[in-house]
Amino acid sequence: MQVESFLELSARQWPDKIALVCGDRRVTYAELEQTANRLAHALMAEGVGRGDRVAVHLENSVEAVVAVMAILKAGAVFMMVNPTTKAEKLAYVLNNSRARAIVVPARKMPVLETCWAETPHLKLVILTQSADATKQRASPPAKRPDHNPLRQDGCVYLEELLQRHADDTQPPQKRAIDIDLAALIYTSGSTGNPKGVMLTHLNMVAAATSITTYLENTPDDVILNVLPLSFDYGLYQVLMGLKIGGTVVLERSFAYPRVVLQRLLEEKVTGFPLVPTMSAILLQMDLRKYDFPHLRYVTNTGAALPTEHIVRLRRLFPKVKVYSMYGLTECKRVSYLPPDQIDARPGSVGKGMPNEEVYLVDDDGRRLGPGVVGQLVVRGSNVMKGYWELPEETDRVLKPGLLSGEKVLYTGDLFRTDEEGYLYFVGRRDDIIKSRGEKVSPKEVENVLYAHPEIAEAAVVGVPDEIFGQAVKAVVSRKNGSRLTEQDVLRHCAGRLEDFMVPQSVEFRAVLPKTSNGKIDKRGLIGGASV
Amino acid sequence: MNHIASSLRQFIRENFLFGQDLALADHESLLELGIVDSTGVLELVTFIEDRYRITVEDEELVPDNLDSIDNLVRFIGAKCQYSPVLNKEMRHAV
Numbered sequence: 001m002q003v004e005s006f007l008e009l010s011a012r013q014w015p016d017k018i019a020l021v022c023g024d025r026r027v028t029y030a031e032l033e034q035t036a037n038r039l040a041h042a043l044m045a046e047g048v049g050r051g052d053r054v055a056v057h058l059e060n061s062v063e064a065v066v067a068v069m070a071i072l073k074a075g076a077v078f079m080m081v082n083p084t085t086k087a088e089k090l091a092y093v094l095n096n097s098r099a100r101a102i103v104v105p106a107r108k109m110p111v112l113e114t115c116w117a118e119t120p121h122l123k124l125v126i127l128t129q130s131a132d133a134t135k136q137r138a139s140p141p142a143k144r145p146d147h148n149p150l151r152q153d154g155c156v157y158l159e160e161l162l163q164r165h166a167d168d169t170q171p172p173q174k175r176a177i178d179i180d181l182a183a184l185i186y187t188s189g190s191t192g193n194p195k196g197v198m199l200t201h202l203n204m205v206a207a208a209t210s211i212t213t214y215l216e217n218t219p220d221d222v223i224l225n226v227l228p229l230s231f232d233y234g235l236y237q238v239l240m241g242l243k244i245g246g247t248v249v250l251e252r253s254f255a256y257p258r259v260v261l262q263r264l265l266e267e268k269v270t271g272f273p274l275v276p277t278m279s280a281i282l283l284q285m286d287l288r289k290y291d292f293p294h295l296r297y298v299t300n301t302g303a304a305l306p307t308e309h310i311v312r313l314r315r316l317f318p319k320v321k322v323y324s325m326y327g328l329t330e331c332k333r334v335s336y337l338p339p340d341q342i343d344a345r346p347g348s349v350g351k352g353m354p355n356e357e358v359y360l361v362d363d364d365g366r367r368l369g370p371g372v373v374g375q376l377v378v379r380g381s382n383v384m385k386g387y388w389e390l391p392e393e394t395d396r397v398l399k400p401g402l403l404s405g406e407k408v409l410y411t412g413d414l415f416r417t418d419e420e421g422y423l424y425f426v427g428r429r430d431d432i433i434k435s436r437g438e439k440v441s442p443k444e445v446e447n448v449l450y451a452h453p454e455i456a457e458a459a460v461v462g463v464p465d466e467i468f469g470q471a472v473k474a475v476v477s478r479k480n481g482s483r484l485t486e487q488d489v490l491r492h493c494a495g496r497l498e499d500f501m502v503p504q505s506v507e508f509r510a511v512l513p514k515t516s517n518g519k520i521d522k523r524g525l526i527g528g529a530s531v
Numbered sequence: 532m533n534h535i536a537s538s539l540r541q542f543i544r545e546n547f548l549f550g551q552d553l554a555l556a557d558h559e560s561l562l563e564l565g566i567v568d569s570t571g572v573l574e575l576v577t578f579i580e581d582r583y584r585i586t587v588e589d590e591e592l593v594p595d596n597l598d599s600i601d602n603l604v605r606f607i608g609a610k611c612q613y614s615p616v617l618n619k620e621m622r623h624a625v
Binding site: 083084252253254255256257258259277281285286467487488490491494495499 | 545548549550551562563565567568569570571572589590592593594597598
């Protein structure tokens with residue numbers, strides 16, 4: 001079974017059913033399948049081969065879903081890149097993966113042009129029109145500035161490719177098998193450089209199957225997703241929607257919660273995935289006049305939901321099942337708390353999901369019993385293949401398991417269990433910050449800060465925040481004579497980091513506190529006088 | 532450009548772009564261009580409430596009122612119509 005089969009099978013069974021609602025567009029399964037097939041044929045005709053990486057740098061849109069499915073149908077590997085990723089990191093990711101092609105909105109062309117010269121493997125740029133573009137093209141894509149003849153005509157509009165392959169509505173011959181890679185998902189690591197998590201078709205099908213099993217999804221489900229598809233939690237809403245033959249309502253953001261709630265009502269939504277930041281915003285609103293008769297479940301992951309939120313969410317949606325979950329990109333999802341347990345154990349993220357085994361170990365890898373804090377280990381078909389071209393980092397997290405030859409995932413997260421085996425999150429073994437449900441590597445932000453010519457020292461820490469869960473805070477010391485302001489620092493960061501990584505605040509200090517071995521003492525940064 | 536539009540531009544420039552120049556047409560979507568996100572919208576609302584002494588009701592938190600300079604100017608104008616404090620600024624509008 002391969003990931004694109006989710007769409008193919010559902011399209012065969014329910015061709016006229018609405019698969020996707022996006023803005024005022026409603027796309028049936030047959031339309032989605034045929035469009036994806038046309039693009040798959042186009043990709044293959046343009047030289048995209050089995051196993052080639054293709055980046056998708058789009059907002060939540062019909063085109064993003066078509067692109068993902070087409071890439072898989074062509075036997076290639078898709079890579080979602082956050083729409084707010086800046087040029088430097090985009091170049092890093094494209095080069096690290098040696099992506100052969102990218103799908104981007106036409107208005108992003110200037111950004112792409114800045115990393116043009118540094119991405120020799122990129123042969124094909126597919127441009128989508130921005131939502132407000134008229135049928136008239138604003139301007140043709142610029143030629144590449146280099147003199148490589150292969151790369152001169154590498155820019156083409158998506159629409160044009162689809163027209164060229166208007167008759168290729170049947171799926172291409174399958175080239176990949178289920179242990180081939182389906183996706184590379186870049187995730188923040190403690191080293192600062194993002195790592196590509198290699199997920200096979202088998203990994204993704206296994207995860208989607210387990211999750212849709214415990215959510216008890218049916219073809220009648222309508223899932224509303226506001227999370228970016230570059231976030232695996234958002235991506236899986238689409239994959240699972242297609243798998244179950246349901247309908248996915250894709251929104252671009254949660255910036256206007258009332259609009260999203262209105263959509264929830266209009267589209268008779270049954271499933272609504274949340275991150276704690278969204279529930280914090282919802283709980284600040286007066287929702288008494290709303291009633292969501294169709295809503296069957298809400299889910300939370302990305303970071304632990306405070307118990308207080310759970311209690312209030314339960315009051316807000318008394319008839320709705322609330323699933324508290326935990327996971328990491330390396331295996332997609334680890335655990336879920338059965339909704340009937342949420343009132344009894346609001347602090348728990350439950351147990352391993354179906355077709356998966358989880359346990360805690362001490363520092364020597366010995367299995368631990370209830371009540372003792374240890375590292376969580378995951379065993380299952382959902383566990384990634386490894387980090388892209390990082391064998392040492394891979395060996396650090398994928399270690400020998402129970403059966404000879406098998407590898408299990410050491411999550412780096414500390415947990416304890418109660419007598420019945422329910423999991424309680426205790427903390428992380430590294431200093432990764434969870435802000436708005438997404439992982440922020442302090443090192444990655446610090447690297448950007450150190451690139452500023454007037455910054456002498458920098459440290460990034462997570463501070464508790466009502467809305468963000470953790471807010472990203474930068475503590476910096478200026479070089480002699482510098483008059484750098486907070487705004488200067490933030491502007492520097494905003495030009496180089498994804499939105500969710502940009503610090504919420506900057507504190508200036510004369511010097512940063514150090515530990516006895518000379519490293520910046522992050523614990524010492526909490527408190528202490530600023531200058 | 533009227534006074535409301537220019538003070539909105541200044542606010543957006545200082546708070547969302549950290550002083551960077553703003554390439555934004557009055558009709559363009561702030562959300563679409565990645566200028567605001569969910570917390571950005573709340574900051575924008577706090578700003579216009581303070582600056583124009585209006586109260587933005589929950590129901591009014593929609594893109595039609597807030598998602599472009601044009602929409603904001605129209606929305607603030609309508610809210611200010613009956614407010615003496617705001618009329619002063621409105622009179623300066625061209």
